[in-house]
Amino acid sequence: MAKRAIWGALVVLLVIAAAYASFFVAPTENSMGEIQRIFYLHAASGWAGMTAFFVCFVANIFYVLGRKQKWDWIGVSAAEVGLAFTTVLLITGPIWAHPVWGIWWTWDARLTSTFILWMLYIAYLLLRGMLEEPDRRALLSAVFGIFAFIDVPLVFGAIRWWRTQHPQPVIMGGPGSGLEPTMRKVFFFSVLAMHALMVLLLSERYRLEKTRDEFLEVQREAEAG
Amino acid sequence: MKNLDSIFAAYALGWGVFFVFYLSVARRTSALRGEIERLKNSRGK
Numbered sequence: 001m002a003k004r005a006i007w008g009a010l011v012v013l014l015v016i017a018a019a020y021a022s023f024f025v026a027p028t029e030n031s032m033g034e035i036q037r038i039f040y041l042h043a044a045s046g047w048a049g050m051t052a053f054f055v056c057f058v059a060n061i062f063y064v065l066g067r068k069q070k071w072d073w074i075g076v077s078a079a080e081v082g083l084a085f086t087t088v089l090l091i092t093g094p095i096w097a098h099p100v101w102g103i104w105w106t107w108d109a110r111l112t113s114t115f116i117l118w119m120l121y122i123a124y125l126l127l128r129g130m131l132e133e134p135d136r137r138a139l140l141s142a143v144f145g146i147f148a149f150i151d152v153p154l155v156f157g158a159i160r161w162w163r164t165q166h167p168q169p170v171i172m173g174g175p176g177s178g179l180e181p182t183m184r185k186v187f188f189f190s191v192l193a194m195h196a197l198m199v200l201l202l203s204e205r206y207r208l209e210k211t212r213d214e215f216l217e218v219q220r221e222a223e224a225g
Numbered sequence: 226m227k228n229l230d231s232i233f234a235a236y237a238l239g240w241g242v243f244f245v246f247y248l249s250v251a252r253r254t255s256a257l258r259g260e261i262e263r264l265k266n267s268r269g270k
Contacts, residue, residue, distance in 0.1 A: 019236065035228040038235045045239065084246040088239040095235040099228050197243060204250050211257045218264045225268075 011193075011200045018044070018186075018193035026186040038096040042089060044190035046114075048198040049085030050152055052078045053121070055202070057149035060142040072138035073209035075145055076128060079121050081201045085194070086118045101165060109158035110166035117155055120148040 022040035029036035056078035063071035093111070094104040105111065124145055131137035159169050170179050171187070179187060 015240075033227055035231055037232055041236060041239050080246075084242055088242050091238050091242065092235040095231050095238070099231055201243070201247060201250070204247065204254075208250055208254045208257070211254050211261070215257045215261050215264075218261050222264045222268055 008200060011196045014193040014196050018190040021186045021189055026183050027180060029183075032100055035096060035099050038092050040187055040190040042092040042096060043187065044194040045085045045088040045092065047191050048194035049082045049089055050155070051195060052082030052085060052198055052202065053117070053149060053152055056082060056121075056145055057152075060145035060149075063138060063142040064146070067135075067139075069138070069213070072142065073206055073213075075138075075142060076125075077202055077205035077209060079124050079145065080205055081198055083118065083121045083125070084201065085198060086114065086121070090114065090118060106165045108164040108166055109162040110155065110164045113151060113154045113158050117148075117151045120151055124148055 018040065022037050026037065026040065028034055056075050059071045059075035059078060062068070063075060093114075098104050124141055127144055128137055128141045131140060158164060159166055160173070168177060170177055178184075
């Protein structure tokens, strides 16, 4: 309990420090101005969300191969956490876009593939809600989760392969791309903070699955005797 | 500072989503813990 509280407090401090750096350490971007500071939350949330979906993907593969319950728990936990981060990505994007592009949303390859990703993982959770038998639920959702992850490389590649309204990549974007050194440091610090938050939320969500299992066990015992 | 309202909205909504998610997980866990205790107590009687 004390360990969890300390870990939680450290993550909160890290997130606050990242926000401070985004507002007061990172320089103002030349063409967009202050509104570009949303980038540090927007892109870092996107990266943490994709990592959570990758964890879900790996857990789904391990579940299909080994049928161990813990992989199902990790899979559903990572899917929910990934959805939370992708929701932040989809909320902060239009708020940033509106003053810069003059529109809230456009159906370009990056935005559309991200929206589809969000819907795929909502479908993953809806599918789980519809299946009552635990083994069948775990297997079918794992197979669906493996399929859903195919969209993640599409989201990554969309701004590299196609011309989009969304800006071209500033990280891993090839020659001519990149961030000013202080912006780059602040961005990677924000990525670290968002990943720490992702791990915290994932461990809490996993604990919920363990508690649910304990509840079902006690319920079975109560019904039996 | 131009567009301060948009920046504030983005950060407030972003943190709001994480906070609501954390709260929902904590509430679901706590409800299950309560049910476990209730079942254990009813078996003990």
